[in-house]
Amino acid sequence: MAETAFLDSLLAPRSRLPAASSGWLKQRRSAALERAGALSVPSARDEDWRFTDLSPLYRLKLQPADGKAPDAAALEPLAIAEAGTRVVLVDGRYVESLSRPMAGDGVYVGGLARALQLHEAALQQALASTARIESDLFAAVNTAFLHDAAVVYVGPDRKLDTPVHILQISTGAGTASHPRVLVVCGRGSEATVVEDFVSLGAQSSLTNALAEIAVDVNAGLRHVRVQREADDVYHIGNTSIALARDARLRSWAVTLGGRLSRHNFNVLQQGEGIDCEIDGLALISGRQLADTHSFIDHAHPRGRSRQLHKTVVGGAAHAVFNGKIRVNAGAQQTDSGQQSRTLLLTPRAHVDAKPQLEIFADDVKCAHGATVGQLEADEIFYLKSRGLSEATARNLLTYAFAAEVVEGIPVRSLVNALEERIMQQTQTAELK
Amino acid sequence: MTKQQGNGLLEVRGLTARVGDRQILKGIDLAIRAGEVHAIMGPNGSGKSTLAKVLAGHPSYEVTGGEVLYEGRNLLELPPEERARAGVFLGFQYPIEVPGVTNSAFLRLAYNTVHGSRGKEELDPLEFDDLVREKMKLLQMNPDFLERSVNAGFSGGERKRNEVLQMALLEPRLAILDETDSGLDIDALRIVAGGVNALRTADNGILLVTHYQRLLNYIVPDFVHVMDGGRIIKTGDKSLALELEERGYDWVAREYKAKAA
Numbered sequence: 001m002a003e004t005a006f007l008d009s010l011l012a013p014r015s016r017l018p019a020a021s022s023g024w025l026k027q028r029r030s031a032a033l034e035r036a037g038a039l040s041v042p043s044a045r046d047e048d049w050r051f052t053d054l055s056p057l058y059r060l061k062l063q064p065a066d067g068k069a070p071d072a073a074a075l076e077p078l079a080i081a082e083a084g085t086r087v088v089l090v091d092g093r094y095v096e097s098l099s100r101p102m103a104g105d106g107v108y109v110g111g112l113a114r115a116l117q118l119h120e121a122a123l124q125q126a127l128a129s130t131a132r133i134e135s136d137l138f139a140a141v142n143t144a145f146l147h148d149a150a151v152v153y154v155g156p157d158r159k160l161d162t163p164v165h166i167l168q169i170s171t172g173a174g175t176a177s178h179p180r181v182l183v184v185c186g187r188g189s190e191a192t193v194v195e196d197f198v199s200l201g202a203q204s205s206l207t208n209a210l211a212e213i214a215v216d217v218n219a220g221l222r223h224v225r226v227q228r229e230a231d232d233v234y235h236i237g238n239t240s241i242a243l244a245r246d247a248r249l250r251s252w253a254v255t256l257g258g259r260l261s262r263h264n265f266n267v268l269q270q271g272e273g274i275d276c277e278i279d280g281l282a283l284i285s286g287r288q289l290a291d292t293h294s295f296i297d298h299a300h301p302r303g304r305s306r307q308l309h310k311t312v313v314g315g316a317a318h319a320v321f322n323g324k325i326r327v328n329a330g331a332q333q334t335d336s337g338q339q340s341r342t343l344l345l346t347p348r349a350h351v352d353a354k355p356q357l358e359i360f361a362d363d364v365k366c367a368h369g370a371t372v373g374q375l376e377a378d379e380i381f382y383l384k385s386r387g388l389s390e391a392t393a394r395n396l397l398t399y400a401f402a403a404e405v406v407e408g409i410p411v412r413s414l415v416n417a418l419e420e421r422i423m424q425q426t427q428t429a430e431l432k
Numbered sequence: 433m434t435k436q437q438g439n440g441l442l443e444v445r446g447l448t449a450r451v452g453d454r455q456i457l458k459g460i461d462l463a464i465r466a467g468e469v470h471a472i473m474g475p476n477g478s479g480k481s482t483l484a485k486v487l488a489g490h491p492s493y494e495v496t497g498g499e500v501l502y503e504g505r506n507l508l509e510l511p512p513e514e515r516a517r518a519g520v521f522l523g524f525q526y527p528i529e530v531p532g533v534t535n536s537a538f539l540r541l542a543y544n545t546v547h548g549s550r551g552k553e554e555l556d557p558l559e560f561d562d563l564v565r566e567k568m569k570l571l572q573m574n575p576d577f578l579e580r581s582v583n584a585g586f587s588g589g590e591r592k593r594n595e596v597l598q599m600a601l602l603e604p605r606l607a608i609l610d611e612t613d614s615g616l617d618i619d620a621l622r623i624v625a626g627g628v629n630a631l632r633t634a635d636n637g638i639l640l641v642t643h644y645q646r647l648l649n650y651i652v653p654d655f656v657h658v659m660d661g662g663r664i665i666k667t668g669d670k671s672l673a674l675e676l677e678e679r680g681y682d683w684v685a686r687e688y689k690a691k692a693a
Contacts, residue, residue: 379530381489381512382528384489384513385488385513385515386545386546387545387602393513396538397530400531402532
């Protein structure tokens with residue numbers, strides 16, 4: 001069986017993993033490894049993977065990452081000017097020489113080893129806590145390899161004035177890597193964190209990423225996730241964000257790269273009065289597949305959530321959006337809204353979009369809408385009546401559709417870079 | 433119908449058009465010479481706006497007969513963008529929103545595309561900024577308008593001013609303004625009409641499609657046409673508009689039927 005062989009080869013390098021420094025960490029790793037062995041490899045028979053066929057991934061012969069770091073010069077174009085701190089993970093390994101860490105005054109940005117020395121209690125509480133290790137094979141495998149991580153710790157009432165840039169690099173040399181991120185926002189704190197996925201090489205590789213984010217009482221987090229790896233990377237990402245009472249989350253998830261990508265995005269409202277706004281954009285073409293599974297769990301009263309997910313599909317690409325919102329029995333006066341909008345640019349482009357509302361409370365406001373369409377003839381005509389060619393009119397409208405999501409990102413240089421990228425992508429013939 | 437003259441700009445002969453199975457234009461004859469302003473009035477559903485859209489090349493309307501000559505060329509065989517580049521401009525009744533694209537970027541793109549096709553050099557953003565700010569004064573527009581997305585969240589008045597601003601930038605030879613006055617208060621109407629008048633020259637022609645005589649107090653037409661049932665049923669001078677304001681349209685239709693009978 002290709003699946004079993006794949007999992008065996010994926011787990012084999014684990015025997016060479018250095019010993020964990022803490023007993024609890026060692027224990028969590030072993031538990032995850034055990035779980036990975038017990039879980040079956042996802043297939044199209046699983047409801048959660050109905051539209052996303054992983055069999056091309058299972059056929060890959062992947063190597064463990066060799067640990068070589070790229071030159072600092074190669075990272076120059078990827079820098080985010082506004083970011084005061086940066087953590088660089090290369091194939092999941094923290095590389096201090098490429099990073100700009102920070103420790104002191106109740107704030108920590110850097111690798112896992114030092115974080116364990118400084119903030120062990122907070123880490124013990126947050127690490128491997130909300131990730132779905134029990135049910136998700138990839139989350140379990142990532143945790144089984146948990147040795148390094150990018151860690152952001154913002155102490156109570158601290159405010160990070162500049163964004164943290166977590167640059168997660170796949171060397172793309174036919175490797176499998178398991179990058180890990182932990183963000184802990186203390187009570188009343190504020191921070192902006194950019195998770196940025198890129199790749200350097202051009203061989204089929206696997207990025208199996210996992211981020212756990214905990215936002216404590218009355219804290220505010222702005223979270224940006226950009227996946228702009230090359231088109232031959234297989235990307236599986238798990239993000240779980242746990243929000244405590246009165247916490248605020250503003251998040252943007254942008255998927256541009258990857259031959260096949262899957263993002264499981266779980267937002268757990270674990271207290272009253274939480275406010276979250278979650279925007280997503282997937283812009284794909286050629287033979288790409290991009291799958292977003294989001295889950296917003298309202299578990300307490302007076303929570304609010306807004307979600308806008310936009311998808312632009314060109315070529316023979318395939319997009320999947322499964323947006324689940326659950327309002328539990330205790331979550332009265334929840335106010336939730338979800339919009340999914342898809343633009344199909346070619347007859348061969350395809351989307352499976354499914355809103356999924358599960359409401360167990362009676363005093364709630366839940367609105368959702370999904371549209372799938374082509375560009376409006378009236379819009380194209382308006383632009384053509386101003387002299388623009390058919391192609392320019394289409395490109396401009398496609399650009400505008402996609403750019404709406406990234407415009408709000410609170411990091412100007414990143415907005416510019418993304419708009420540039422969207423502009424390029426909406427002008428390539430391949431998208432047509 | 434009059435023969436095309438030396439300074440003939442637009443010649444519409446027996447034009448028929450439909451949308452889906454519905455025949456809307458049932459034989460339009462209209463001649464516009466350079467320097468003239470024509471107004472087309474008529475009740476709702478008479479086909480006024482359809483005529484405007486057909487002349488600009490809207491894809492939802494199918495021309496089923498007749499011909500349209502613009503500067504002596506067959507206009508109907510040109511796609512909309514080539515009509516625009518050749519100098520035909522449609523001011524939209526309901527201008528479209530384009531969220532995510534700033535007005536300054538959009539206007540410069542349109543300007544450079546249209547004037548580039550006429551052999552003019554492209555303007556860079558700074559040069560264009562000077563030009564557009566000058567034109568905006570004509571319409572008393574707020575400078576922050578340039579940074580906003582095209583028509584997104586604009587009031588009716590702002591949208592119509594934006595249409596006339598585009599007309600000012602693209603310098604059409606034939607401007608077709610489709611209900612540019614609808615939904616405007618008197619002050620906004622004065623500004624918009626002032627803008628249109630400033631753009632009037634001996635070399636261009638203007639076709640106003642309107643419901644209301646009020647507009648024609650500010651932009652004085654040379655000819656007023658009444659449309660009904662997909663045809664022009666009466667043509668007169670500016671005094672006809674005043675008469676329509678006073679007596680409505682019914683008498684024109686009755687007169688037309690009596691003549692036909």
